[in-house]
Amino acid sequence: MKLALRHGFVLLMCVFALVPILFVVSAAINPLGTLASTDLVPNGASLGNFADLFTSDRYPFARWFLNSVVIALTASFASLLLSMMAAYAFSRMRFRGRRVGLLALLLIQMFPQFLAIVTIFMIFTRVTELYPAIGFDTVWGLMLLYLGGALGANTWLMKGFLDTVPKELDEAATVDGATHAQIFWRVILPLVTPILAVTGLLAFIGIMSEFIMASVFLRDPESKTLAVGMFGMIAGDQRNANFGMFAAGTLITAIPTVGVFFWLQKFIVSGLTAGAVKG
């Protein structure tokens, strides 16, 4: 009896969790492709929406996908490296200002970068005048911006992991004559690869979904990311007509992340409990 109750409750929550996703799937394969004609149970199946998505002149979806993946891959990889290097210094070295630096990072981590969006806009107006290559409407400027938040987001987490790696390992390497750089690249990094993968995945997903900075930053259709572009796809009076295409795009965006998510599921649970937060 008690077990039946448990199953009942969990089933109810599963329904809650799955209804919107089922709705997206149903919309994506809906041959009519409008919001009004979409039901929870698919009323037909066609790949027309997917075909429309890749052949549309107004919405360069493939281009957005590429932009998003390039930005997210590069920025998450670079931010991992930056915060890993900082974590190595904080965990393994003793120097003046270490405590202050750690505290400052903890404090800065509390301030979301987009609160300063107004002045970031002003700063990049100037940067665009001087260096158009990293100004508005470019992926590189946006990437730099994301890197600004790198140290604050992950350094503490990484330092925690590094502290669990026994110090004797580096000492042994030092005795063998390894330099600090060799220890970092050859000893430390290989030992923390699993957790690097998880933090990297979370950073990747966070950047893929980032909207506010990208929407201020990218206005040229060719330079948009998925989040900004797909938002525009169902804006205003396009909302009903383009919903099928939008749902198809959502599914395509989701497939890689969902796949990797389940692949890394075990690590994710331990990574999350240690304090990683999806953006």
Place this chain on the structure above:
Amino acid sequence: MAHDAHAAADTRRGPRPRREVTTAFVVSRVAVLAVAAALLLYAAPPLAADGSWVSLTLLCAASAGIAYLYLTRRFVPAKYLIPGTVCLLAFQVFPVLYTVSTAFTNFGDGHRGDKPAAVTAIETGSVRQAPGSPEYALTAAVRDGELVFLLVDPKTKQVQAGSGQGLAPVSGAQVGVTGKVLRAPGFTVLKAPEAAARGQEISKLAVPTRGGVIKANGLSRAVEGRAALVYDSSCDCVNGEGGPWAADETRGYFVNARGDHLAQGWQVNVGFGNFTRVVTDPTISGYFLGVFGWNLFFALASAGGTFVLGMAVALALHHPRMRGTKVYRIALILPYAMPSFAMLLVWRDMFNRDFGLINQLFGTNVDWLGQSGTARAAVILVNLWLGFPYMFLVTTGALQAIPRELTEAASIDGASPWYGFRKVTLPLLLVALTPLLISSFAFNFNNFNAIQLTSEGGPFPAESPQVGATDLLITYTFRLAFGAGGAQFGFAAAISVFIFALVAVISAVAFRRTRKQEEVYA
């Protein structure tokens, strides 16, 4: 490379060993110098062309500093800290400080530039056709490669040449029936398509006259305009219609005796004006408290609600005889793995009145996001959907760490399951999860996406289109800065500073409560 390491070890026997020069060593040093040089070469010319000498000096110092840091053997920790710190300073710390300083100005639409820029804008913006001045027939022509206007007075048929330097009479020109100049000695008359191709140049050319300027009006007419408003530096005021307009340095406007001001102003320091405006301006302060209250409630409900839901599911699955947990877990995690921005938009459309799924399923016709009560419930429901899988994952992890003996001991001692949960399981869970709950609260306090992508802050009451029922402080700030009502960067920055202060207070309280973090400094 292992070979190199051994070689290096051999040289370490002396009292002060010299570093072995390996390939990696040389390559890395060359790379560092190349990066520093490339940075300098790319960034310096625009700064020099622009005359920003302070920035240029800083840039050179930074490049030299980086080159030195990575060539010397000293300052090892700095080698690892500098790359991230530079990004942090440039794109996070500097914007925050800049925000604070902007909060004390009136920067925004109408106050973008400095005073001379405002004067120029006012004078050129007030140009009207001078009364009694002729409407010239215009022929675009080229003299020595320079664009000039050939102007024919419609009454006197006199031909003049107008360039950036002024007017000069032209003799011997042949004028056609339409009033256009057909040919003139020393000039090459542009044919219609050629003139059209240089349309932008033509509309830009202003021929100065005694009282104003002559500008093209289309491609075949030109009129003399006079500035209705003229700046007079002796009285620091603008003379002309409605004036005199005296400069008001505290507001950054030219104002007249009746208290009106010209639309174009300049940027001035307004002290605490923006902050006092939040408190004293009745159209803002009344709503501001409301927004703040709802913001707090939203963050608490999101963090608390997701935790309760997630924990309930985790507890339900946490039973030795529970079957099918793997399948359940996959279904429950899915909302967390889907791209959140897209799912927020999907939820928005599920709540749509005319086409939405929710109205279709229940056969209702409710404008969910159009009424403040249902809109608030809707955004919280959406946020619960997005957030509970995370809490479920986290609680599952934490539950597995609690030894079963503890709860079993409680039940043997006669505690009811509920009592055992309240006195044993929950406190242990909270120890592990409080830091996450606090960061979840802080995240949701500024959860821009959850609002902007669903209700966009709406619905908006008729009397105040600036503040909506589901607005968070951050979406409100965003609308002030970039919304349709005109940019108020200074005021938006002041609200950002206010949010900074709130976040700081929250984190201060949070850290007092979680001493756990402190131990890590050791």
